Amino acid sequence: MNADNRRHNWPNNYPNYHDLRDYFDTCDRVLNIKERTAFESVVTEAQFDTDEGRWHVKTADGRNAKAKYLVVCAGFAAKRYVPDWPGVDKFKGVIHHSSFWPDDDVDVKGKKCAIIGTGATGVQVTQAWGPQAGEVKVFQRTPNLTVPMRQRDLTVEEQEQNKKWYPELLRYREHCFGGFLYTFSEKNTFDDTREEREAFYEKLWQDGGFRFWLGNYKDYLFSKEANQEAYNFWAKKQRARINDERKKDILAPLQMPHYWGIKRPCLEYAYLEQFNRPNVDIVNIKNNAIVGFDETGIKFEDGSHEDFGVICIATGFDVVTGGMTAMGLKDIYGNTLDDQWKKAAYTYLGTTIADYPNMFHLYGPQGPTLLSNGPTTIEVQGRWINDVIKYCERNGVKYINPTQEAQAEWKKKINHLSDITLFPTVKSTYMGGSKPDKAFEQTNYAGGLHNYGEDIRSVLPKFDGFNVVNNVAAAA
Known part of the structure; x- marks a missing residue:
C-alpha cells in the first residue's frame, strides 16, 4: 500500500467525511478489502x-x-450510550444519536434544536448547526476544554515535496508519546520564566492540533501547580473569544472544572464563536438534569419543560471496553x-x-x-x-x-x-x-x-x- 498511499493527496490537514471515504475507496482498489469483508x-x-x-x-x-x-x-x-431517559420513543420531532447519524444533512433551518452533550460530537454539531438553525440550545454538564484545530488547505505541490520524507516521518511518530509528529517538551513548566512559558504556550496554541495537550511541558499531567499554569493560559485564550459573561463562566470558567488534559480535549475551529450568535445558547444542566422526554420536547429535574423540533443526543459511547x-x-x-x-x-x-x-x-x-x-x-x-x-x-x-x-x-x-x-x-x-x-x-x-x-x-x-x-x- 505504501507506493499507492504516496500517490494520494489530501485537500487539507483535517479531511472531512467525504475525503476520508475517498481515501478508503483508494485503499479498497489497491487491497480489495470489500471482497474479503x-x-x-x-x-x-x-x-x-x-x-x-x-x-x-x-x-x-x-x-x-x-x-x-x-x-x-x-x-x-x-x-453507543444513551441515558435511560423515559419517553425518548415518544418524541415526535427529529431525533438522532451521533452513532446513527444520517448520511444526508439534518434539516435545521428555522427550527428550534437541542444538542445534549458537549463531547466531540456535541462540539461538531454545534459548529454545523449554529449558522443554520433557527435556535440552538446546547445542554452541558462539564465544559469541553477544546483546543484549536488550525485547519488549512494543502497544495498538491507541498504534499509531493514532502512525500520523500514519509517513511522517516512514519517511523518518527512511533517515538513520540502520542504517535503524532511532536511530543512533550524536555522541560518542566517552571524551568522557564513566566515570559518564556507564555511564549511557549502561545507557539503551541498557534500551531494548533493536539500540541497544547501532547506537546506541552513534560510535567503538567503530573504536577497540580504546572497543570494550573496550563489551564490559566487556556482559560485566558478561550474567554477572550466569548462575548457574554454568563456564557464565559459556563464554557471557560476561571476555576478548573478538572485538571487540564486529563479528559481528552476536542479539536474545534469555531465552537466558542457559535455562542456569540443570538440564536445559540449554552445551558448548564449539572444541577438541573434532563429527566425525560415527551411528544414535544425535554423534561428537567426542576419540573420545567422545553419544546424542540430537532434533538441531537451526543451522549457518547461505552468507551474502550x-x-x-x-x-x-x-x-x-x-x-x-x-x-x-x-x-x-x-x-x-x-x-x-x-x-x-x-x-x-x-x-x-x-x-x-x-x-x-x-x-x-x-x-x-x-x-x-x-x-x-x-x-x-x-x-x-x-x-x-x-x-x-x-x-x-x-x-x-x-x-x-x-x-x-x-x-x-x-x-x-x-x-x-x-x-x-x-x-x-x-x-x-x-x-x-x-x-x-x-x-x-x-x-x-x-x-x-x-x-x-x-x-x-x-x-x-
Missing part, C-alpha cells in the same frame, strides 16, 4: 476450542465461522468477557487476554488508545500481531495463551502509570467515566506509545508471559 455482520458469540485449536464464531443472522486466529477490531467507540463486551466473547471455560470485566478489565500487553487463546485486539483496552493517534497505535499493534502469527505458523504453534500472572502484572503496570499522574482525579472516559455503571479504572496505557512499543516487543521471540501449545506433529 462480510458487511452488516453482528458477532453474537465466539469461543475457542482448545482441542481443535479453532475459534467458533456466530453471527446474528445465523452464520457460523471457524478460524485459528481471532483479531478483534471493535474500536473504542463501537457501542464496550465494543468487546458486546460481542458475546467467551473464554475457554465458558465465562463471558462481559461478566469478567464488570469490575475491572484485564489484558496482557493491551493486545491479548488470558484464557482467550489466539485472540488479539487492536486500539482497545490497556493499549495507548485514547492517549494516542489511532493509526499510529494500530500500526504498532498490528505489526506485533502479524509477527506473532507468522512465528506461530512457521514454528508449528497450535495456540498461545497469556498467563493469569502475566495479565495481573500488566494490570499493575497500567495502574501504576496512571496513578503517578493526575488522571485518577476525575472519572473521565480514560477512567471508565463514559457511562455511570462502568468500573472506575484506567483503561489506557499512560506511559506513551514510544514506551508501549518497546514493552510489547520485549516479550518476543520467547513469548514471555504466554503458555505456548504446539501442534502434536510439531512437538513430536
